[in-house]
Amino acid sequence: MDVFxxxxxxxxxxxxxGKGIYPYFHALESRQDTEVVMEGKRRIMLGSNNYLGLTxxxxxxxxxVRALEKYGSGCSGSRFLNGTLELHLELxxxxxxxxxxxxxxxxxxxxxxxxxxISAIVGLGDYVIMDRENHASLYDACRLSxxxxxxxxxxxxxxxxxxxxxVPESAGCLIVTDGVFSMGGDIANLPEIxxxxxxxxxxxxxxxxxxxxxxxxxxxxxxxxxxLEDEVDIYMGTFSKSLASLGGYIAAPAQVVDYxxxxxxxxxxxxxxxxxxxxxxxxxxxxxxxxxxxxETLQSRALFLRKKLREANIRMRESNGERxxxxxxxxxxxxxxxxxxxxxxxxxxxxxxxxxxxxxPGECLLRTSLxxxxxxxxxEEAVGIIADVLRMHHIGEEK
Numbered sequence: 001m002d003v004f005x006x007x008x009x010x011x012x013x014x015x016x017x018g019k020g021i022y023p024y025f026h027a028l029e030s031r032q033d034t035e036v037v038m039e040g041k042r043r044i045m046l047g048s049n050n051y052l053g054l055t056x057x058x059x060x061x062x063x064x065v066r067a068l069e070k071y072g073s074g075c076s077g078s079r080f081l082n083g084t085l086e087l088h089l090e091l092x093x094x095x096x097x098x099x100x101x102x103x104x105x106x107x108x109x110x111x112x113x114x115x116x117x118i119s120a121i122v123g124l125g126d127y128v129i130m131d132r133e134n135h136a137s138l139y140d141a142c143r144l145s146x147x148x149x150x151x152x153x154x155x156x157x158x159x160x161x162x163x164x165x166x167v168p169e170s171a172g173c174l175i176v177t178d179g180v181f182s183m184g185g186d187i188a189n190l191p192e193i194x195x196x197x198x199x200x201x202x203x204x205x206x207x208x209x210x211x212x213x214x215x216x217x218x219x220x221x222x223x224x225x226x227x228l229e230d231e232v233d234i235y236m237g238t239f240s241k242s243l244a245s246l247g248g249y250i251a252a253p254a255q256v257v258d259y260x261x262x263x264x265x266x267x268x269x270x271x272x273x274x275x276x277x278x279x280x281x282x283x284x285x286x287x288x289x290x291x292x293x294x295x296e297t298l299q300s301r302a303l304f305l306r307k308k309l310r311e312a313n314i315r316m317r318e319s320n321g322e323r324x325x326x327x328x329x330x331x332x333x334x335x336x337x338x339x340x341x342x343x344x345x346x347x348x349x350x351x352x353x354x355x356x357x358x359x360x361p362g363e364c365l366l367r368t369s370l371x372x373x374x375x376x377x378x379x380e381e382a383v384g385i386i387a388d389v390l391r392m393h394h395i396g397e398e399k
Contacts, residue, residue, distance in 0.1 A: 012334070012355075021338040023353045026345070031056050034374045038350060044382045046368040047352040051325055052213050052294050053373030054244035054284045064245075067279030075272045079106075083272035091282045096251055098289055099220060100229050103257040106249050106278070108270050110209055110238030111137040113248030115144055116266035117205070117236055118176065120259065122147035126172040129163050131155065131188065133181050135207055144266075147174075154181075157192045164200040173202040179211035179222030183358055183367060185326030186319040187215070190222060194231040205234040213242025214325065215299075218292035239273075242288065245281035247273040298372035299323035305370060305379050312387040317365060325370035328354065329386070330363070336395055337364040343389045349382050 016022040030037040032055040036045045054060050067087060077083035088106055096104035107113040118141035122128045126147040130138060133154045142149040150167075152160040160175070167173045175197055177188040188206070197204045208221040216224030219242065223232040234252045239245040250260055261267065273281075288294060302325040309316055309327070317328040331337040334355055341353045344366075354365040366386075370379075 015335075016338055019335070019339075021335070021342040023338055023341050023345075026350070034371055034378055036350070041348065043345065043348050043350040044378060044385075045350050046370070046382055047350045048371065049210070049241040049369060050244060050371050051210075051242045051298055051369070052219075052244070052284070052288065053371040054242070054287060057244070057284070057287060059287060060244050060280050060283045063283035064276040064280040067275040071275035073276075074274050077271060078268060079272045080268050085272070085275060085278065087275060087278045087282065088272060091278055091285070092249070094282065094285060095249060098285060099235055099251045101235065101251040102254040104249050104251040105257050105261055105267070106247055106273055107267055108247055108273050110236075110240055110248035111140075112266045112270060113236050113238065113250060114138050114141040114207060116264035117234065117250050117260055118142060118174070119144040119266065120264040121145075121205075121234075121256075122174055123172070125170075126174070127167045128174045128176055129160065129167075129202070131177045131181075133184065134176060134178050135182055135209070138176055138178075138207060155186070155189050157189060157196065160193065161196055161200075164196055164202060167200070167202075169201075173200065174205055175202050176205045176207070179206045179208040180214060180321065180324055180326070182210050182326065183354055183365070184317055184319060184328060185321055185324040187211075187225070187321045187324065188222060190226045190228050190232070194228055197231075203233045204231065205236065206232050207236045209236070209238040209241060209248075210324075210326065212237045213288055213295055213298075215295065215321075215323070219288050219295035239277070239281040239284075243281045243284040245284060246277045247281060294372050298325055298370065301325065301370045301372060301374050301376075301379065302327065304376055305368070305383070308380060308383040309386075312383055314383075314387060314390060327368045327370070328365035329368065329390075331366055331395055332362055332364055334364055336393060337366065340389055340393055340395070341366060343392070344386060347385045347389060349385045351386075 026038050028038050032050050075083035092104045107116050114137040122145040124146040128142050128147050129150045132151045150163045152163050211221035213219040223229045239247040302323050315330045337353050352367040354367045
């Protein structure tokens, strides 16, 4: 059997290309902003994770340019060896202080952060218990570790307790959940998760990639939102969303961070974050800290979009996070979803198609996401186009 045989089998991507509804790899020709030029045409961007709109902020851009001029284009090595800049240490110190943790450590990407944290912490004989709707990087992290993975139904605390009760008392156990779930926009039930962790002697890790800059005091994330900063043991996050750059981090007790620093293969054997990316993230963090109103503005835009979608009788996925800027719209089946996304794209609105396995079969979504810099006028324009296209397809309306 040729190992390449799978590459030549017909796929959904082939079918979508054949129908002219392939939704991926559209080329941007402008900055990542509320309005973009994509493949030669203006599009309203409702598919970006640039939640605070800082990718175009002059201070963020200037910081990246200055770092590029001072340090060059890359570090050409691992943080372990020649790849640590004073900028990395500065970012880690300020990030730890902002998140009110003893220490922080950066990774080259958010995906790599999850791989590096869990593979180091969860060893042979340990257990990691995952919400079923956690990000794909967390699943791959569990595969990279030598521990045993158990999964509980999404935000189902009874099922979580069953899984915890099945863990041998002699085994270490880490509960891992997204803070804000990237597809549905709902928020983890951290209060009950932390209570159960105490009851069963487990530790708690929150992937707050979509929580940082979005909820919590001054945008400090999901644990802050619930007032549980002292109850969550490990924060993981990314710079590619609210902090307008590239990279990721762990924030935790100093000894935990130091252990991961010396035991994480994805950290040890990867080149460090580039100078420009590091400086841009640091500048964005300082802007967030200086302007705690930014997450509030973002939340008000999310409430406004939900209001306008309801007024247009468009069915959204239910969520316990009305102020979360991730707002999924039901389109149900795969081909209609791709067709609608293409029609929206042609009409000047970019959204993300969410298909199985990211969602259950028959529950496909158009994932819309907002920036704090979206104007209400721009949101209204986009909703008008979305409503027209959904009506044309007789789909997505409240039933």
